[in-house]
Amino acid sequence: xxxxxxxxxxxxxxxxxxxxxxxxxxxxxxxxxxxxxxxxxxxxxxxxxxxxxxxxxxxxxxxxxxxxxxxxxxxxxxxxxxxxxxxxxxxxxxxxxxxxxxxxxxxxxxxxxxxxxxxxxxxxxxxxxxxxxxxxxxxxxxxxxxxxxxxxxxxxxxxxxxxxxxxxxxxxxxxxxxxxxxxxxxxxxxxxxxxxxxxxxxxxxxxxxxxxxxxxxxxxxxxxxxxxxxxxxxxxxxxxxxxxxxxxxxxxxxxxxxxxxxxxxxxxxxxxxxxxxxxxxxxxxxxxxxxxxxxxxxxxxxxxxxxxxxxxxxxxxxxxxxxxxxxxxxxxxxxxxxxxxxxxxxxxxxxxxxxxxxxxxxxxxxxxxxxxxxxxxxxxxxxxxxxxxxxxx
Amino acid sequence: xxxxxxxxxxxxxxxxxxxxxxxxxxxxxxxxxxxxxxxxxxxxxxxxxxxxxxxxxxxxxxxxxxxxxxxxxxxxxxxxxxxxxxxxxxxxxxxxxxxxxxxxxxxxxxxxxxxxxxxxxxxxxxxxxxxxxxxxxxxxxxxxxxxxxxxxxxxxxxxxxxxxxxxxxxxxxxxxxxxxxxxxxxxxxxxxxxxxxxxxxxxxxxxxxxxxxxxxxxxxxxxxxxxxxxxxxxxxxxxxxxxxxxxxxxxxxxxxxxxxxxxxxxxxxxxxxxxxxxxxxxxxxxxxxxxxxxxxxxxxxxxxxxxxxxxxxxxxxxxxxxxxxxxxxxxxxxxxxxxxxxxxxxxxxxxxxxxxxxxxxxxxxxxxxxxxxxxxxxxxxxxxxxxxxxxxx
Numbered sequence: 001x002x003x004x005x006x007x008x009x010x011x012x013x014x015x016x017x018x019x020x021x022x023x024x025x026x027x028x029x030x031x032x033x034x035x036x037x038x039x040x041x042x043x044x045x046x047x048x049x050x051x052x053x054x055x056x057x058x059x060x061x062x063x064x065x066x067x068x069x070x071x072x073x074x075x076x077x078x079x080x081x082x083x084x085x086x087x088x089x090x091x092x093x094x095x096x097x098x099x100x101x102x103x104x105x106x107x108x109x110x111x112x113x114x115x116x117x118x119x120x121x122x123x124x125x126x127x128x129x130x131x132x133x134x135x136x137x138x139x140x141x142x143x144x145x146x147x148x149x150x151x152x153x154x155x156x157x158x159x160x161x162x163x164x165x166x167x168x169x170x171x172x173x174x175x176x177x178x179x180x181x182x183x184x185x186x187x188x189x190x191x192x193x194x195x196x197x198x199x200x201x202x203x204x205x206x207x208x209x210x211x212x213x214x215x216x217x218x219x220x221x222x223x224x225x226x227x228x229x230x231x232x233x234x235x236x237x238x239x240x241x242x243x244x245x246x247x248x249x250x251x252x253x254x255x256x257x258x259x260x261x262x263x264x265x266x267x268x269x270x271x272x273x274x275x276x277x278x279x280x281x282x283x284x285x286x287x288x289x290x291x292x293x294x295x296x297x298x299x300x301x302x303x304x305x306x307x308x309x310x311x312x313x314x315x316x317x318x319x320x321x322x323x324x325x326x327x328x329x330x331x332x333x334x335x336x337x338x339x340x341x342x343x344x345x346x347x348x349x350x351x352x353x354x355x356x357x358x359x360x361x362x363x364x365x366x367x368x369x370x371x372x373x374x375x376x377x378x379x380x381x382x383x384x385x386x387x388x389x390x391x392x393x
Numbered sequence: 394x395x396x397x398x399x400x401x402x403x404x405x406x407x408x409x410x411x412x413x414x415x416x417x418x419x420x421x422x423x424x425x426x427x428x429x430x431x432x433x434x435x436x437x438x439x440x441x442x443x444x445x446x447x448x449x450x451x452x453x454x455x456x457x458x459x460x461x462x463x464x465x466x467x468x469x470x471x472x473x474x475x476x477x478x479x480x481x482x483x484x485x486x487x488x489x490x491x492x493x494x495x496x497x498x499x500x501x502x503x504x505x506x507x508x509x510x511x512x513x514x515x516x517x518x519x520x521x522x523x524x525x526x527x528x529x530x531x532x533x534x535x536x537x538x539x540x541x542x543x544x545x546x547x548x549x550x551x552x553x554x555x556x557x558x559x560x561x562x563x564x565x566x567x568x569x570x571x572x573x574x575x576x577x578x579x580x581x582x583x584x585x586x587x588x589x590x591x592x593x594x595x596x597x598x599x600x601x602x603x604x605x606x607x608x609x610x611x612x613x614x615x616x617x618x619x620x621x622x623x624x625x626x627x628x629x630x631x632x633x634x635x636x637x638x639x640x641x642x643x644x645x646x647x648x649x650x651x652x653x654x655x656x657x658x659x660x661x662x663x664x665x666x667x668x669x670x671x672x673x674x675x676x677x678x679x680x681x682x683x684x685x686x687x688x689x690x691x692x693x694x695x696x697x698x699x700x701x702x703x704x705x706x707x708x709x710x711x712x713x714x715x716x717x718x719x720x721x722x723x724x725x726x727x728x729x730x731x732x733x734x735x736x737x738x739x740x741x742x743x744x745x746x747x748x749x750x751x752x753x754x755x756x757x758x759x760x761x762x763x764x765x766x767x768x769x770x771x772x773x774x775x776x777x778x779x780x781x782x783x784x785x786x
Contacts, residue, residue, distance in 0.1 A: 061447045281531035
């Protein structure tokens with residue numbers, strides 16, 4: 001019998017194939033040299049953080065000797081930080097937010113866990129669209145609830161409204177959306193979101209309690225060819241946006257994210273009290289204080305998007321010329337091509353033989369595809385072409 | 394019906410008296426001026442962080458433009474940070490620790506939650522000694538388990554071994570100790586800890602699986618009059634130490650803590666895999682990256698302890714001269730005197746009328762006492778004497 005909690009013991013066991021895959025990748029790098037391995041496996045942004053991040057650290061250093069410079073503050077974050085963020089999000093989300101509508105968190109992952117802790121009872125259900133970010137099922141299971149992933153439409157990865165409607169039951173407390181999507185790069189249109197909001201309004205009325213709609217959107221900043229990412233907050237009375245500065249400022253290790261709730265929510269005070277309590281008792285206590293200072297310097301800044309745009313085109317060329325089928329990502333920094341032959345795990349192993357590291361779609365609840373993260377140097381993308389062609393042959 | 398999860402709705406409701414107390418305190422400060430209110434309610438360290446913290450920020454600022462400077466790293470922390478911490482703890486805990494025995498966390502609160510997530514199944518039991526840090530019951534409830542607080546011996550607050558023995562059942566997975574203790578300031582002796590370890594060895598054998606012993610020790614650095622804090626790691630095969638740099642470096646808002654497990658544990662690899670996974674999926678992902686850099690500069694440094702020592706003596710004089718009964722704290726920065734009249738909530742309100750803010754023992758599972766945090770200026774302590782005398786009258 002394991003000494004671990006059953007669900008943790010199971011997860012450790014089930015994730016052993018991912019570990020093995022990473023170990024195989026590390027071995028390849030050792031054998032052939034890191035520069036000869038094309039590593040598209042990780043969503044760890046490689047662009048340097050904007051210069052305002054260093055400025056923030058230098059300024060904070062001048063105050064480091066002041067009492068309480070790194071002290072506790074209210075669990076929702078410094079009032080000045082919440083106010084500045086609310087002002088920023090008012091522009092971004094197109095709806096007037098006040099400080100009391102936002103809460104600073106330990107990254108988007110901490111934000112999602114706080115929302116789930118605040119809302120979910122044991123046995124509740126969270127619905128999401130497949131493919132989906134692999135950690136969602138763990139975040140939901142942390143709080144004794146169950147994730148139900150509804151397949152998106154084949155090829156386009158658009159929401160399948162009929163399938164969604166059939167999946168929602170009286171146990172459903174939350175619908176979780178991720179747009180721009182990891183791993184597909186799809187951005188849901190305003191019409192699609194309105195259709196989803198209507199569905200949830202009807203289901204909420206039918207079951208006599210609100211179903212919450214959560215937008216997980218750390219890739220909002222990264223939409224290509226002039227695409228826009230519609231906001232959910234103005235569209236639905238029980239919408240919650242969770243996001244972070246991990247990707248747009250290239251600082252995922254800092255752990256700074258936030259939750260924003262729509263000011264149209266009748267129970268907004270109750271929800272914010274619950275979220276603040278959850279943020280505290282889950283042990284985040286408060287979003288890291290230094291991250292809050294960085295945010296004040298960096299609101300409105302971001303990494304150079306033209307670099308990601310060029311990489312996206314380069315990766316598309318590589319895939320075109322090697323004959324892969326894929327949908328051009330509208331946002332985020334991932335491609336999600338079809339696995340030639342259909343078996344994504346087998347094909348990812350074939351890619352490894354050609355010194356390409358990728359992640360099988362099975363890990364995202366969508367077998368038959370594989371994910372390529374293009375937060376790597378453009379030169380690596382270009383040089384990978386021959387290997388992609390060989391693997392395809 | 395609340396929109397919140399039942400346990401969160403209950404907690405929000407139950408904590409309303411604490412909020413009211415804090416609001417009353419804030420009102421007092423507005424009415425009489427902050428300098429005329431004696432606020433002993435919060436454990437928010439007021440001493441400035443050591444100068445090495447500012448140095449760390451300045452040095453990090455020079456690297457802020459490097460790719461991955463704030464990127465993801467392994468979920469247990471940077472290998473160099475784990476190694477340095479293991480070396481430091483080897484000295485402190487008196488047992489040889491390697492990097493693979495330590496894991497960096499989002500504060501001690503994040504560390505405790507990661508341990509509980511990794512070890513507890515729904516319905517399991519965690520035993521602790523009362524009085525205890527008020528958040529423990531929430532941390533345990535987060536993971537579907539139940540906290541059972543066993544009263545300590547009256548007056549001395551020493552562990553009551555017979556009561557402890559009676560409280561441990563086949564459902565008990567963890568015994569959680571906090572020494573130096575918040576709120577009592579008690580430090581458990583080596584003999585007491587050995588007695589507890591023997592009890593757990595016997596119970597583990599009886600029930601056929603290990604009961605874990607967790608030492609929560611953020612106040613280890615603060616022991617007065619030459620007192621020492623014995624380590625649990627060498628004493629018991631299933632001991633885990635959880636701590637943070639919040640108090641000794643005065644940076645609780647940074648959220649940097651750690652878990653250290655004894656190298657004597659047969660299942661150490663399995664446990665560390667489970668803790669690392671729990672750290673990831675609870676949404677901490679990794680201990681804040683900037684905190685890890687600060688730690689490298691600050692290991693071995695701490696705030697000026699002589700200031701806390703002087704305050705402790707000043708507070709003892711104030712309580713002596715106003716006729717309060719208390720046990721002199723051996724460590725940490727709290728006094729836990731008896732509430733004159735016996736009703737701690739009523740007496741804390743009486744203190745408020747004299748412009749003194751304190752926390753009732755009821756909040757720590759120990760009615761009849763109240764807690765005074767002496768992380769405030771010595772002058773405030775001295776000036777509070779008259780108010781303490783009036784409240785006593």
